Amino acid sequence: MSDKKKSLTVFKSDRHEDVAAIFASALIVVVVLVYMAFIVPSVGIKASQDGKLVEIFVTEGTDVKKGDKLYSLEVVKKKWVNNVMEEKVAVESFTAKANGKVLKISGKPGDALKKGKQTIVVLEHEKGTLP
Amino acid sequence: MxxxxxxxxxxxxxxxxxxxxxxxxxxxxxxxxxxxxxxxxxxxxxxxxxxxxxxxxxxxxxxxxxxxxxxxxxxxxxxxxxxRTTRLFIKTGVIMLGSLYTFDKLLKVGGVAITLIVAFVFGTAIFVLWLGKRLGADRSVTATMAAACGVCGVSAAVATAPGVRAKPVDLALSIATILGFGIMTMFVSPFVGKMLSLSDYQFGAWVGTGILNSGQVLATCLAFNPNFAPGTAVAYGEIWNVVRVLCIPFVVFFITAWYWKGEADAEHVSLGSILASKFPIFVLGFIGMTALSSLHIIGAEGSETLHLMRDVMAWVFGIGLVGLGAYIDVREIKAAGGTPLRIGLIAGVSKYVIAMIIILAFIPKEGAF
Amino acid sequence: MKSPMKSPMKSSATTPMKLLLALDDGPGARRAVDEAIRIAREKGATLDALFVIDATWDVFTGHDWLSGCNSRIGFLEYMQGLEEKAAAESARAFLERRGDVPGELLTAPGDVVDVIREHAARGYDLLVLSSPFTRGLEVMRDAVTRLTRDAPCDVLLVRAAPE
Structure with missing residues (x-):
């Protein structure tokens, strides 16, 4: 089949394409993990959902351990209960995902935050941990 | 070359x-x-x-x-x-979607997904075999459309065609029908889902069960809710999609066996050889990714690491979907017709509507995770 | 469509007229072959017949990203086999009817319209094809419009015999 090679570009068959996709995804995962664990010195932690900043539990220079509370957010929680969408306002605390040190506090209580937009806390994490 | x-x-x-x-x-x-x-x-x-x-x-x-x-x-x-790298990008995205789950979450939803899919896949395939006979369709057309409507659309037609000696014209018409139906449902489903106030769980389950072409399931879920996170439409739809893809070899075996049973020069059909040549290996990557997630190797839920990973996933998918769009030729879809179109429309609409009724009746709005 | 009547019919004293017949496997195939042979005989022309093996099935199914393992390549090989079989049948039918008309039988893989256009540009005076032209995946496209839009030579469309 003269055009067989051309038909699947760099891959000889779908089997090769499947294996290449497995390698590509593994490579992406490794790059992201190495980047976050060893290359990025600090991360700006942003709100994971829209809400109002209620309290910041840490101060600049504080050492934090994985699981320590960083800040709390007043959010509207939406949940289906008995096939009805229930909305209630709740205050949720968010914790550190890795050991590290607080470099900067950017938010202040009362700030209205948009998901993934404003930085609340800048955290320097220990090398080799995933913030 | x-x-x-x-x-x-x-x-x-x-x-x-x-x-x-x-x-x-x-x-x-x-x-x-x-x-x-x-x-x-x-x-x-x-x-x-x-x-x-x-x-x-x-x-x-x-x-x-x-x-x-x-x-x-x-x-x-x-x-x-x-x-041509389109497929590589989408498959890579699908494998990375495995990071949205842990095995216990998969087990919670897996039973429902398997039950619904097996019932719909084989139910639709049997219905199309009957319908093809009623419409006096050629056996190879009926077989191709039974596989396509039953399980994964174009992929199933492609996998079944050689085994049932499908003719090029019939295949072209079948593929155009399935693709056309898939594209239409991709744009209509999010609208219907929002109109009926479906939850992410219900929507994922509905399109995962009811859309003819599996290639459009993830895109439809992402059109409904573009977030990549546990509990979103794409997280549920993907479970349905994986179960469907895993069904392909079994459906090909079932349909091929049916086809050769009615032919004079019967050929021996073996499930083993079909599994060896049709098993979608990339699903193993998906399971591997779920294993990494279950072992908490790729970052905690809510971490910036997972946030970045999902952002990369969204880019990988998006790039693949631009390419996917470029493989859709509207002229070819418009040329769909004949018996494949009749079978596809009847089976496709029935599956889509019945799946919706079943979902509304039996699947709660509360997600399993 | 360009009219074959406008074609400068070359006299037998100069270079003989060159016809290209695009073969297909649709309902008008036989009439197109007969018509091309008739003109070739009448004009003392050479008649080359071209069968394009449609190599666009991979693009046609390019949106299918779910096929894994050997599904897709197995499918493309199957289609290639069918295309080659169609080419052999079409060639046999043409050779049976051609008789003593001089010319070659050509087979080439690729996009049907592109390949025909490319060949037609190689000094042919007239391209003969059936309408509708249903070679390979052209059954889903519109080969006649695409070919006549910017044809490199005159084109004669032969419609399928009325039923």
Whole structure:
């Protein structure tokens, strides 16, 4: 089949394409993990959902351990209960995902935050941990 | 074909790939934010909220625009090799979706997904075999359409065709029918889902069960809710999709066995050889990714690491979807007709509507995770 | 469509007229072959017949990203086999009817319209094809419009015999 090679570009068959996709995804995962664990010195932690900043539990220079509370957010929680969408306002605390040190506090209580937009806390994490 | 060597092959990919990446960049960075703020019919964000025109659908639509209008119906030679990486990107995205689950979450939903899919896959296949006979369709057309309507659309037709000696014209018409139906449901389903206030769980389960072409399930879920996170439509739809893909070899075996049973020169059909040649290996990557997630190796839920990973996943998918759109030729879909179209419409609409009824009756709005 | 009547019919004293017949496997195939042979005999022309093996099935199914393992390549090989079989049958039918008309039988893989256009540009005076032209995946496209839009030579469309 003269055009067989051309038909699947760099891959000889779908089997090769499947294996290449497995390698590509593994490579992406490794790059992201190495980047976050060893290359990025600090991360700006942003709100994971829209809400109002209620309290910041840490101060600049504080050492934090994985699981320590960083800040709390007043959010509207939406949940289906008995096939009805229930909305209630709740205050949720968010914790550190890795050991590290607080470099900067950017938010202040009362700030209205948009998901993934404003930085609340800048955290320097220990090398080799995933913030 | 001249052998360009590895470097030459990689170089040939660059122009088309640059178009795909550049397109997604413009859509995500400029177009989607503009659409979120645009006021249409006096409502801010109407285009995104009502028409579900988020970057996922925009990627596909732009790809279709390139192919059908800008390129005049054919991907030009300079972009061809780059656009051929489409499948690699989407498969990579699908494997990475495995990171949204842990095995216990998969087990919670897996039972429901397997029950619904097995019932719908074999129910539809048997219905189409009966319908084909009623309509006096050729046995190879009936067999191809039974596989296509039953399980994964075009992939199932492609997997079944050689085994049932499908004819090129019938195959072309079958593929156009399935693709056309898939594209239509991709744009209609998010609208219907929002109109009926379906939850992410119900929507994922519905489109995962009811859409003919599995290739459109993830895009439809992402059109409904573009977030990649546990508990979103794509997280549920993907479980359904994986179960469907795993069903392909079994459906091919069932249909091929049916076909040869009615032929004079019967051929021996073995499930083992079908599994060996049709098993979708990339699903193993998906399971591997779920294993990493279950072992908490890829970052905690809510971490910036997972946030970045999901952002990369969204880009990988988006790039693939621009390419996917460029493989959709509207002329070819418009040419669909004949018996495959009749079978496809009857089976497709029935499956879509019955799946909706079953979901509304038996699947709660509360997600399993 | 360009009219074959406008074609400068070359006299037998100069270079003989060159006809290209695009073969297909649709309902009008036989009439197109007969018509091309008739003109070739009448004009003392050479008649080359071209069968294009449609190599666009990979693009046609390019949106299918779910096929894994050997599904897709197995499918493409199956289609290639069918295309080659169609080419052999079409060639046999043409050779049976051609008789003593001089010319070659050509087979080439690729996009049907592109390949025909490319061949037609090689000094042919007239391209003969059936309408509708249903070679390979052209059954889903519109080969006649695409070919006549910027044809490199005159084109004669032969419609399928009325039923």
């Amino acid at each position: 001249e052998d360009k060597g590895l470097f030459g092959k990689i170089l040939a990919i660059v122009p088309g790939l640059a178009v795909m990446i550049g397109t997604l960049y413009v859509l995500r960075v400029y177009v989607e934010p503009w659409m979120k703020d645009a006021v249409v019919f006096g409502s801010k964000g109407w285009l995104v909220q009502v028409l579900s025109l988020n970057y996922i659908l925009l990627s596909i639509l732009t790809g279709m625009f390139y192919r059908n209008i800008l390129f005049g119906g054919k991907i030009p030679a300079w972009a061809e090799e780059g656009f």
